[in-house]
Amino acid sequence: MPIAPVSPGDYDFLCRLLRERLGQDLGPEKEYLAESRLGALCHDKNLPGLGELFNQVRQAPFSPLVEDVLESMAIQETSFFRGQNTFHTLKTVLLPEMLAHSNRGLNIWSACCSTGQEPYSLALLIREHFPLAHKVRILATDFSPQALKRGQAARYSRMETVRGLPMELRQRYFTEFQDGNFLLHDVIREMVEFKKLNLLDSFAGLGGPFDLVLLRNVLIYMPLEVARDALDRVRRAIKDTGCLILGDSETILGKSDQFQINERGLNYFRPKLSKPESSAVEKP
Template sequence: MAPEDFAFISGMLKQRSGLIIGPDKLYLLESRLSPLARRRGLPGLTELIAEMRKPSAEELRRDVTDAMTTNETSFFRDIKPFEEMRTFALPDLLAKRADRRQLRIWSAAASTGQEAYTLAMLFKEMGAKLDGWRLEIIGTDLSNEVLDKARAATYSQFEVQRGLPITLLVKYFEQDGEHWRLKQPIRSMVNFRQHNLLNGSSSLGTFDVIFCRNVLIYFDQETKRKVLEDLRKVLAPDGYLFLGGAETVLGITDKFRPLPDHRGVYAPA
């Protein structure tokens, strides 16, 4: 790939998604964008980038950004954050919010929806403890394509086997041929919206809990700081932020503080 082509596409991806693509990730561009080039009837990446440079190619630039955004996810991914939610954050918030009986939870970079729906199932499993409570789960992602799949809530056998207990599969899903679809009571608990974390989040309102896991690892230091400080603006002063196991706020921002006995959980500083 010509240096000027690499500079163009890597710069566009950073501007639109925060994704950092170095020269060592050329293979990633090839593997993810070659299928898109073929669907467009283009011989390869050189021709694809030439098309992207045209002023009228906004849809193509959006498709390229979607293709390059990592959408790895699964039900109950890494399990520990959901245990922390169930045994620590949620009981604390239920006590604090007992007067208004309302909670708002945000699953940022929700991809195809498994994280948001895991939270919905976790709440459903609490049964009578949440009777009379208004629970609002918002799932957002940059990609409209993955959000369409999240809203459809239909998953392959492989996808439901990754982390989802068989008891919950039987209880909350119905089989549709070779796929499994979440039942309406769980689907109705989650509202999905298109949202770019780089653009600020004030339009989404204030949240009691934010899950923003395995997202910051793809950003440079300055973008991490900006995103974290934007998240602080929409998190309640006594709320909780959940990050991925390889992520931290230390050395990036002083707007959050880690909770020593709860790895991956952060509170506003």
């Protein structure tokens, strides 16, 4: 039975919920997205419709059902080596520079990592092109327990491995199972540490400061004031010699004055050196 359309009042409530809990701006005229994703959730929970779903959410705003709603509405688009230009820049410019000037290893943070393809792509890149690199830590965070669980399992469908992953890397670092899924080898899995984090929360317990932070395809879904706050706190988590990478269609213009504009027109940004090194780690 088709799901009834979401009411204007329920849609407004959903938009406020996403903004308050995830810092995500759903925006106008996305009712179809709510109906599609939450309609499937209603079916899974044996709820008669969206009206009853939102009634229960209002009555228990911190219940597991609310977490299910947030999981359903979160943007989880990802793939291996997504954004080829970014990984080319990492391979040819950023990682060689960082490794040449660091004798303490590298501390890397992949924020909003979804199901793990981005941090594992980083690990594969380092393993393939910088095999002598030592003490490389890759932290992968996401607010979604389900996404993190999948990332930690490192088991992907054929379609997920076809998207962006070169065939030779799949053959070298994955084991194929009879069900058509592929399991990433431990030598790569062990390079990545997964941790639950909502970007609205403090970054103090992440083990920074970081040499490199990837915050890709996240700011475009944030209201301006939320994006500004996130970038301010990301700056405090990055070393003065570090680097921030955004998505191909994203910019810091109008969102932060704490990073240098990249004159090459690429999507990586180095911090402005206007603060003391002692403040590089955010206080709780």
